[in-house]
Amino acid sequence: MDAATKGAEVAHEEHHDEAHDQNYLQYEPGIWNWLTTKDHKKIGIMYAVSLALVFLVAGVLAIMVRTELVSQGETIMDADTYNQVFTMHGILMVFLFLVPSIPAILGNFVLPLQIGAKDVAFPRLNLASWYVYMIGAIMTCAALYFGGVDTGWTFYTPYSSSTGGGVIWMTSAIFVSGFASIFTGLNFIVTIHKMRAPGMTWNRLPLFVWGLYATSIVQVLATPVIGITMLLLILERTMGIGIFDPALGGDPVLFQHFFWFYSHPAVYIMILPAFGVLSELIATFSRQRIFGYRAIALSSVAIAMLGFLVWGHHMFVSGQSAISSIIFSLITYLIGIPSGIKVFNWVATMYRGSIWLQTPMLYALSFLFLFTIGGFTGIMVGVLAVDVHLHDTYYVVGHFHYVMMGGSVMALLGGMHYWWPKITGRMYNETLGKIAVFLIFVGFNATFFSQLVLGAKGMPRRYYDYVDRFEALHQISTYGSYVLALGLFIVLFYGVYSMFFGPKAPANPWAAATLEWTNVAALPDPHNFVRTPLVTRGPYDFHLADEVFGSGDGVGDGQAASLDVPEPAPAAPEPSEEAPQNA
Amino acid sequence: MGDQGTFWLPEAASTIAGEVDSLFGFVTWVSTILFVGVVLAMLYFAIRYRRKSPGERPQPVKESKILEISWIVVPTILVLLVFNWGFKTFIKMGVAPPDAYEIRAEAWKWNWRFTYPNGTTSPDLYVPVDQPVKLRMSSQDVIHSFFVPAFRVKKDVLPNRYSQVWFEATRTGNFDIFCTEYCGTAHSDMMSTVKVVSRQEFNDWLASGGGATDDMPLPELGELLYEQQGCQTCHSMDGSPKVGPTWKDLYGKPDHPMADGSTVTADEDYLREAIVEPGVQIVEGYQNVMPASYSSLSERELAALIEFMKLNSKYAEEGSDG
Numbered sequence: 028m029d030a031a032t033k034g035a036e037v038a039h040e041e042h043h044d045e046a047h048d049q050n051y052l053q054y055e056p057g058i059w060n061w062l063t064t065k066d067h068k069k070i071g072i073m074y075a076v077s078l079a080l081v082f083l084v085a086g087v088l089a090i091m092v093r094t095e096l097v098s099q100g101e102t103i104m105d106a107d108t109y110n111q112v113f114t115m116h117g118i119l120m121v122f123l124f125l126v127p128s129i130p131a132i133l134g135n136f137v138l139p140l141q142i143g144a145k146d147v148a149f150p151r152l153n154l155a156s157w158y159v160y161m162i163g164a165i166m167t168c169a170a171l172y173f174g175g176v177d178t179g180w181t182f183y184t185p186y187s188s189s190t191g192g193g194v195i196w197m198t199s200a201i202f203v204s205g206f207a208s209i210f211t212g213l214n215f216i217v218t219i220h221k222m223r224a225p226g227m228t229w230n231r232l233p234l235f236v237w238g239l240y241a242t243s244i245v246q247v248l249a250t251p252v253i254g255i256t257m258l259l260l261i262l263e264r265t266m267g268i269g270i271f272d273p274a275l276g277g278d279p280v281l282f283q284h285f286f287w288f289y290s291h292p293a294v295y296i297m298i299l300p301a302f303g304v305l306s307e308l309i310a311t312f313s314r315q316r317i318f319g320y321r322a323i324a325l326s327s328v329a330i331a332m333l334g335f336l337v338w339g340h341h342m343f344v345s346g347q348s349a350i351s352s353i354i355f356s357l358i359t360y361l362i363g364i365p366s367g368i369k370v371f372n373w374v375a376t377m378y379r380g381s382i383w384l385q386t387p388m389l390y391a392l393s394f395l396f397l398f399t400i401g402g403f404t405g406i407m408v409g410v411l412a413v414d415v416h417l418h419d420t421y422y423v424v425g426h427f428h429y430v431m432m433g434g435s436v437m438a439l440l441g442g443m444h445y446w447w448p449k450i451t452g453r454m455y456n457e458t459l460g461k462i463a464v465f466l467i468f469v470g471f472n473a474t475f476f477s478q479l480v481l482g483a484k485g486m487p488r489r490y491y492d493y494v495d496r497f498e499a500l501h502q503i504s505t506y507g508s509y510v511l512a513l514g515l516f517i518v519l520f521y522g523v524y525s526m527f528f529g530p531k532a533p534a535n536p537w538a539a540a541t542l543e544w545t546n547v548a549a550l551p552d553p554h555n556f557v558r559t560p561l562v563t564r565g566p567y568d569f570h571l572a573d574e575v576f577g578s579g580d581g582v583g584d585g586q587a588a589s590l591d592v593p594e595p596a597p598a599a600p601e602p603s604e605e606a607p608q609n610a
Numbered sequence: 611m612g613d614q615g616t617f618w619l620p621e622a623a624s625t626i627a628g629e630v631d632s633l634f635g636f637v638t639w640v641s642t643i644l645f646v647g648v649v650l651a652m653l654y655f656a657i658r659y660r661r662k663s664p665g666e667r668p669q670p671v672k673e674s675k676i677l678e679i680s681w682i683v684v685p686t687i688l689v690l691l692v693f694n695w696g697f698k699t700f701i702k703m704g705v706a707p708p709d710a711y712e713i714r715a716e717a718w719k720w721n722w723r724f725t726y727p728n729g730t731t732s733p734d735l736y737v738p739v740d741q742p743v744k745l746r747m748s749s750q751d752v753i754h755s756f757f758v759p760a761f762r763v764k765k766d767v768l769p770n771r772y773s774q775v776w777f778e779a780t781r782t783g784n785f786d787i788f789c790t791e792y793c794g795t796a797h798s799d800m801m802s803t804v805k806v807v808s809r810q811e812f813n814d815w816l817a818s819g820g821g822a823t824d825d826m827p828l829p830e831l832g833e834l835l836y837e838q839q840g841c842q843t844c845h846s847m848d849g850s851p852k853v854g855p856t857w858k859d860l861y862g863k864p865d866h867p868m869a870d871g872s873t874v875t876a877d878e879d880y881l882r883e884a885i886v887e888p889g890v891q892i893v894e895g896y897q898n899v900m901p902a903s904y905s906s907l908s909e910r911e912l913a914a915l916i917e918f919m920k921l922n923s924k925y926a927e928e929g930s931d932g
Binding site for chain 2: 179185318319345360377384404407484
């Protein structure tokens with residue numbers, strides 16, 4: 028049905044349900060109640076707002092970097108400013124955006140809903156995590172006030188021991204915000220172990236939950252190392268204890284070991300939840316069981332474990348011993364295999380499915396395209412001899428943007444569109460959504476494929492200026508980034524519009540089969556489920572999911588289907604909410 | 611191997627470059643084939659199985675063990691092949707031939723200096739063609755990295771230990787040296803050139819001590835040192851500010867503003883101190899980033915630099931009168 032009739036119908040329902048229904052957004056309104064809420068859904072939204080702000084700032088910084096590089100010499104800023112701008116872009120994107128992103132926003136909102144729980148295991152710890160994160164963000168602002176940081180996001184010593192007034196504040200901010208990450212990880216591990224609904228066995232966990240589980244393990248085990256490293260750096264700068272600075276008898280390469288011991292696993296903190304989101308999107312919009320469910324679930328855990336053993340592949344030319352480099356290269360390949368398996372499985376899931384090309388699915392397909400390039404370029408930089416040439420060039424910059432932006436951010440955008448109706452209770456504009464995804468896809472490739480070529484040709488990264496022969500490719504990259512930015516601003520625009528004026532969403536607009544869609548109201552109850560659900564099938568068993576086709580189908584699909592009216596879902600709260608109108 | 615290189619790679623001018631390029635090409639082609647396969651399968655499924663009615667309930671597809679095992683085993687074989695190849699070439703890159711000619715390389719913010727066995731120093735790297743050359747490198751301050759794209763070699767230059775890199779140039783010409791470890795303000799200006807010349811030319815150049823300077827008039831020597839010592843990285847001669855203040859019209863400038871609010875006259879004594887002990891007085895609007903290493907310049911060299919500044923200053927006339 029079209030939007031108008033749907034709107035009318037929903038309005039009608041509203042009168043109907045007001046008496047006994049209450050949703051989590053109406054429950055305990057007001058700013059103080061929000062700031063002290065222990066509801067995982069509201070904390071997820073608070074994280075979403077904070078992270079959107081960080082993403083906006085870091086994105087604007089990226090556009091400034093690209094604009095500076097559009098031509099040789101000084102374009103809009105001097106070298107010192109440029110160094111601070113790309114440093115802040117990296118730090119904000121990595122530590123304050125990508126690391127928390129999917130777990131803190133979508134994980135917080137969706138995880139308890141997907142496993143049939145009332146909340147996470149430790150709701151107060153969950154709220155504390157947001158406050159700790161905000162303290163980290165404020166300390167970042169302090170770092171800017173006290174002279175800024177120009178070290179690159181990697182803080183390599185001895186450069187970082189000698190420069191910039193803001194380094195101590197910045198490293199402290201990373202130390203502090205690490206705890207937010209640990210709190211979230213701890214919470215998720217316990218929640219997944221202890222709070223699953225009856226019948227929700229490990230083999231019936233949605234793959235997003237598996238992804239978050241693997242992520243949480245890495246968060247809890249790896250994050251303390253970056254905390255310790257930052258603390259050592261602070262001790263060196265304030266008290267002159269020689270740990271990394273050769274002038275004080277330290278070893279600068281030791282810092283690189285410490286740094287990558289966290290920061291490589293951190294890459295998996297950023298990508299594993301994205302894998303989880305992707306499994307949800309592909310399964311729902313293909314209406315097909317995930318091909319190789321067990322392989323995908325276990326490969327995430329395998330990646331989480333192996334991820335700790337490959338940090339040295341960032342250091343092939345640092346002067347570490349050749350034997351170390353060789354071993355790290357070998358293990359790096361072993362970790363590439365599970366990622367490859369996932370891509371093959373996702374594509375195979377589409378086989379004989381019923382593929383519905385809505386915006387979230389378009390993000391999922393973009394992910395498959397971009398992440399595969401990211402994976403293959405990752406294999407390339409893992410080849411010892413070739414990495415010697417490519418290390419610290421734009422090839423590496425291109426590679427990790429294909430993985431981090433083409434992977435994590437695409438999955439986050441896809442996930443935000445997918446769960447948007449559940450979070451806000453409203454639909455976004457599908458046409459604008461498709462236009463935006465197209466612009467983002469084209470802009471992204473123009474921006475970063477040209478960087479792959481630049482890097483292979485020898486353009487070093489973190490360069491304020493460059494020689495003649497790189498200018499044309501830099502220009503392509505810059506213009507591409509404008510297209511990419513335009514796409515993202517369109518998303519921002521229709522997202523905000525939808526929050527206030529979007530048509531009301533039905534409970535299950537995508538005809539998905541996981542609990543947050545089948546057993547939860549359009550806008551969730553403050554306590555998620557009116558009655559604890561009983562799980563009787565796998566998360567993607569559409570052929571067994573009669574309740575999906577009974578209550579949700581038709582509304583989001585545009586047309587009511589003339590299906591047999593099925594049995595109510597086990598403990599489904601509103602078995603016939605949509606059915607009368609559709610029939 | 612053309613001068614222009616390929617779509618992906620720059621020109622190749624060392625013995626190891628060919629091997630790296632074949633490996634790069636192999637990985638690129640295998641990746642492209644697999645990538646196209648994945649994308650075509652994805653697009654085909656998206657079109658072939660596109661949802662036609664909202665009520666569609668496809669039957670679940672049975673998982674195929676053989677398929678799953680094959681896409682574990684085949685990629686594993688491929689990556690092990692690539693690993694092995696990369697490993698062998700990496701070892702070759704790491705071990706210099708015993709007859710390699712050794713040159714010392716020093717890096718500091720933001721310059722390179724190459725010292726030859728006979729004591730000759732040069733900001734550019736002169737090497738003979740078809741001769742293995744080994745660089746023993748160290749840094750005076752932070753970590754830098756020595757990168758010659760045309761040779762496909764790169765190695766970090768560390769402050770607390772020597773690192774080394776070797777290559778054998780296969781043809782004459784000039785090739786860029788980039789610093790590829792971020793080192794601050796003028797990181798992107800920390801460039802130099804490898805000048806690959808014939809053995810005869812190299813021997814002549816070396817015998818002349820990289821161009822004799824003893825008989826040179828002071829202003830000319832100053833100009834040479836301006837390039838050789840890397841002054842040009844931070845100090846322009848055209849009046850534009852770079853990392854440091856410009857040298858144009860600097861000599862004799864009457865009210866040269868300092869960061870502490872005072873002004874000085876930029877006479878010989880001030881300039882000498884600014885070179886030898888750059889941290890004592892900082893010019894307004896600039897950072898205290900100039901390395902102290904210039905204190906090792908000889909008196910003759912200092913005088914030459916100041917003479918060179920004098921030549922390029924409009925204040926020089928009045929200064930000499932007084």
